[in-house]
Amino acid sequence: MFYSNSESRYGVFHWGVWMQRGHESMGPVITADTNKVGAQLRxxxxxxxxxxxxxxxxxxxxxxxxxxxxxxxMQKATQALHDGDKDLWCKSDTECFALRACLVNVWTEPHVDCSDMEWAMISPFGNFDNGEFCIADLERRFTFQEGYIAGIRGKRFVHFTRKWSGSRICLVSTMHSAVFRQYAKRHDSEEVVSAHGTGESEEAEPPQKRAKRRS
Incomplete structure (x- = not known):
């Protein structure tokens, strides 16, 4: 759950590609925050x-x-996305995060990133005081000033940020697990097709079945 700093403007933006919840059959889609902006904002x-x-x-x-x-x-899955799905936001051929969440003056209650891949990278920006990064499972909190970069296995460890004063923007880089699953499924299918083309699948086929098919 998100909470806002009532003294400042606030909001959450998602940039990149994700899977829409309940619509995984559609495949990875560009988020509305990335794609549906006017010409002036583009x-x-x-x-x-x-x-x-x-x-x-x-x-x-x-x-x-x-x-x-x-x-x-993650890098292979990101780079395998269709060019039309990443031209707007992907500026590097080594990019390994397909999604960025931008939290503007909001903080979250303790949580795990259950829908994401193992790693998340977090960077705060702005002009603020406090806002330590906390890992509840370790019972530790860490200084987390603007410009810092922290990595966490967000799917394993309960984490959150303490309240701060001022204006704070936090950029979270991650990837939906469903995006990778579809890449892996497509990649495995392509390998099967390739194996058929080279005859590798025939070697793996039981001899009795192969003989019957050839007769």
């Missing part, structure tokens, strides 16, 4: 996404240093 949005590229490399590098397998899975 120019500024392009500049915004280009500037966010400055955080993409360290956000991708950090999980790669601790969990390269997971990072590589």
């Amino acid at each position: 120019i500024h949005q392009h500049d915004l996404f280009a500037s966010l590229h400055n955080t993409s490399y360290p956000k991708g590098f950090s999980p790669g240093a601790t969990d390269k397998t997971e990072r590589d899975k």
Whole structure:
């Protein structure tokens, strides 16, 4: 659940690609916050996404240093998206997060990221005091000032941010698990088709069945 800072403007924006809840058969779709903006805002949005590229490399590098397998899975799934689904927001061929949530002057109660992949990367910006990053399972809180980057296995650990004063924007980079599942399913299907083309599947076929099919 989200809570707002009543002294400032607030809101939550989602940029990139996700799966609409209850409509996974539609496949990954561009979020409305990314796609449905007017022509005047489109120019500024392009500049915004280009500037966010400055955080993409360290956000991708950090999980790669601790969990390269997971990072590589997310990177492959992101880069495999159709060009039309990522041209607006993806500015790097090494991008591994298909979705960014931008929380403007809002905070959340303790939670886990049950619908997302293992890793989430978080960066706060603005002019604020306090707002420590807390991991309830560890009973620890950490200084989390503007410009910091934190990585967390958000699907495993209960986490939240303490209240702050001032104006605070938090950028959370992640990927819906359903987006990766569809990529993995499509990738596995392509491998099966490729195997049929090279004869590999025939070798795996039981001899009796293969002989019957050939007769």
